[in-house]
Amino acid sequence: MTLNRSALVPALKNVATRLRIDSVKSTSEAGSGHPTSCCSMADVMAALFFAEMRFDPADPHNTDADRFVLSKGHAAPILYAAWAEAGAFDRAELLNLRKIDSDLEGHPTPRLPFVDVATGSLGQGICAAIGSALNARRIKSDYRTYVLLGDGESAEGSVWEAADTASNDALDNLCGITDVNGLGQSRATMWGHDMDALAARWRAFGWHAIVIDGHDMGAILDALAEAQRTKGRPTMILARTIKGKGVSFVEGKDGWHGKAFKKGEELDRALAELEKQFVPAPAGVNLTALIPKPAARPRAVDSPKPMAPPSYKLGDEIATREAYGVALAKLGEADSRVVALDADVKNSTFSDKFEKAFPDRFYENFIAEQVMVGAAMGLAARGAIPFPSTFACFLSRACDFIRMAAISGVGIKLAGSHAGISIGEDGPSQMALEDLAMCRAEPNITVLYPCDGVSTEKLLALMAYHPGPAYMRTSRPKTPVIYDVDTTFTIGGLKVLRESASDVATIVGAGVTVFEALKAYDQLKASGVNVRVVDLYSLQPIDGAGLIAAGKATGVIITVEDHYAAGGIGDAVAEAVASAGLTVRRLAVREIARSGKPEELLDRFGISAKHIVEAVRSVVPILK
């Protein structure tokens, strides 16, 4: 059953009024929040949820349901109000907004079943929406993705990375709506209500742009229909709105961002005004009951096939970045959910091996790391297993996205190549020396750092299926394969590569420094000194028991890492062994790096075999 416009419009207007009332009430009850940012977009929300999207309020995760991403996450109260209106939960729950025992947090997070990715850091939701739209294409679903942005948010560069990517990928299943209320947090936006200026921007980036009055319900419905008809490119609906719409004493006024109405006279006055805005509507219309459900679309479950064992022989020379590409293509063969995303360095990270095998599951984001990671978040939230990769140093461009991915708990599988000074001549701008710190800082990101081809391949397969976000660090130089193809690795494990009953120290390395540690072992051995060598391929989680055992057996622990001193291997090991009263001597890069040959740099910055030998001799009491 479809309502005619004359019945639909007043019914939607009344929904919008209820959403405003709920937003105002819940924020006043919480004592904080952004009611005016909700009020400007209430009409759009009513139209989207009750006359446009196909979804099942009882089954928000439905594979074929249309998706809604609230990119302006501070308007969370109206998102919650809309789902309550749709019957997903009891409206009374809205009054628990922002309480510690409620999942109705200040900004949306996937603790709520109807939230795919956390928002609240602006300019990210639209990137995730691209991932959601790409996923529809991947699984051959006709679901559409809607994303609602703030106008102030359009200043974020990530929005324009998203604009480029969506038009380049011709995502006509993506519809953006910008709530142009003209006011940011602290002042008017750059554009105010200059709708032509805003439309020109989206058009220049290849989108179909529609300018409407965001409080004209008919115009909203027409624009959404026009977006559905628009093929070959995404649509941006630019809705001219009034911040605080519906509450006369705050409408369009600066200074009301992020302020709840004070309970008592102020709130009462706002609510009294809103209550008067209900309009006569046909009796018996239940818009919630009319929400079109996604079609039941049975899909074959595509079970992952087992991966063939690695094809390396001991001693083969291969860079872990290349082994990553090899492994990713093999994993893609084994599991159709695996997808890869690139930022125009696929021939350096070797993700091009995946592209060659599975061009339909490879997404090129050009030189735009934020949308690469953001799209991966959207893909992961919708069931794909996405591997975004670039130089590890350039993942820092997407640091805030990685932070939000951690809050979201989504299973993005980051890979960063060209770690550390061992890249050599390109110099410090291309060296990742803080990527371990960045990823370890998030308590739920798995951090892996293989040193050879076999461990890279085995860890990649593990990371794909380990829940939540993960990061793999790979290196530029070729390194010899040191593990048999049937070696078992575990997330949270380590490998003891050399040990004896007379070890005087434990050397803990990972990646390229494993080989420096092995060289140091040989040199020390030649002079009659035995040391234990550990390959710490899993930094987070970390094998504290294994490290403590080695530390207790040898008395001394020395870490060596191609990374700056703070936040990396030394810190990880130090915390892991602290409970046993053990301390760590750290070899790490301690000043800004520079260009040079890899081996020269390892030596210059104190992390070569020579420095390990010196550290052992200076730290071990009997050798001093």
Next chain:
Amino acid sequence: MTLNRSALVPALKNVATRLRIDSVKSTSEAGSGHPTSCCSMADVMAALFFAEMRFDPADPHNTDADRFVLSKGHAAPILYAAWAEAGAFDRAELLNLRKIDSDLEGHPTPRLPFVDVATGSLGQGICAAIGSALNARRIKSDYRTYVLLGDGESAEGSVWEAADTASNDALDNLCGITDVNGLGQSRATMWGHDMDALAARWRAFGWHAIVIDGHDMGAILDALAEAQRTKGRPTMILARTIKGKGVSFVEGKDGWHGKAFKKGEELDRALAELEKQFVPAPAGVNLTALIPKPAARPRAVDSPKPMAPPSYKLGDEIATREAYGVALAKLGEADSRVVALDADVKNSTFSDKFEKAFPDRFYENFIAEQVMVGAAMGLAARGAIPFPSTFACFLSRACDFIRMAAISGVGIKLAGSHAGISIGEDGPSQMALEDLAMCRAEPNITVLYPCDGVSTEKLLALMAYHPGPAYMRTSRPKTPVIYDVDTTFTIGGLKVLRESASDVATIVGAGVTVFEALKAYDQLKASGVNVRVVDLYSLQPIDGAGLIAAGKATGVIITVEDHYAAGGIGDAVAEAVASAGLTVRRLAVREIARSGKPEELLDRFGISAKHIVEAVRSVVPILK
């Protein structure tokens, strides 16, 4: 003396040919680098350096000299070649490109006197150029700033943050040139040579855009002149070029990005072709001698005045974020070089106090953190003392810029407010729980974390004049003033707030956890247990001797921080005391945070006074 066009153009063409030859030779000698990316822009470089810019090759830092920023930093060899051609150093030095003992690094860094900020992470140079252009306005100089971008680089969102900011600030002293060679690293760019599409983008963002043939010297000169005449907005010259121009077998070919010509036949063939491209030019023309020098423009040296002492009384309640704003305005009064940058949260960070006092030195970047930090880099490189501030969590949006600021060593003074779970109800997206890890990871960033109004003000003054980049973390909740206004603080210092001869443990806090530690002190004291309490207001550098002394005196060190466990206070203290064989028990946030009241969250996530007391009782042997 000005040359007429008929003499100038052939002379410039020959300069361009020499620059190509130098770029090809130096990269082949290095065995790596990006000669084809240099060749496409050689004509533009010749025109800029030898017919447009006013500078003194012997005095690159001259205050009134035009600035050139190579945003596509991988074309470093031609930047070096241009400065050698201008006589800044001996051309023979070019053959030391990328060697460990040469400052001619793989990508430009300020080790070289003619480089203001390091580039090589794309999309950043144009942000720094905005800072340079703003600085000209600040010091009332007519110098112009030129920035050369790659076309692939235009996919970076930061470029569009810069585009918005520059047009909003009407920076007609800024001229961009995009080298549209149509090829990225791994494939064609999104736009190829669709010059209209590129021009439409810049025009939509408010720039004057000029499309030219980037190998037509006359057209380049005309466009630069048109840019000089264009008032009220910045100009972008879109130069259609051929990648590898001048070397027929690589011209416009994919697969030649970042590849040096192999010495021998390949290099010889390239050089032979280039050598043939010299054209007849008037004899005796010395373009280098004709470079217009910046006018000698004596300026009064504006010595900073002393700041009045803080006006707080012991016990006053003020959030450190507000004390930051108060202090910044006072510092602005004392020193005209101080400027502030905001990303539309000035009423939350309290940088609006500075804006009210010094509107001309306050730069609003709207919700665009990357350009905020990038512009600060440019300002700092040109003599300003810039304080960019936002919520600490949103500084992670500019993480890669902070990384490049560290490589550059420029004195940006970052401030991040709303640190940690103590912000409360807004929830995890607004909480910085990894900012200390991010900033500490860079070995040359000073990291400060005051707990009260007095220390905030004193540390802000210190950070302004401490060389290099610095970060101050501030908090949202009000805290009591605990320091007398005449207390002395030092970068690298700490304060022992409570001590006795019978202390059984040292509690190290900073920011809000200082007050939890003081509460724990009181509770323990009441039961007859004495602990030492340390305010670790300087995390980097850190007072290792002071911490070791406290640790040795008390036997036990417990850190407590409103930050995730990795990379923060616990790690900093653990490394600082490791050499004394001391270990640290860390209280930190160890899972993804959520919304709630501040005091509820401190308790839920294990960093409240209660948890400190429990930790003391569980760790101190005699209390167990």
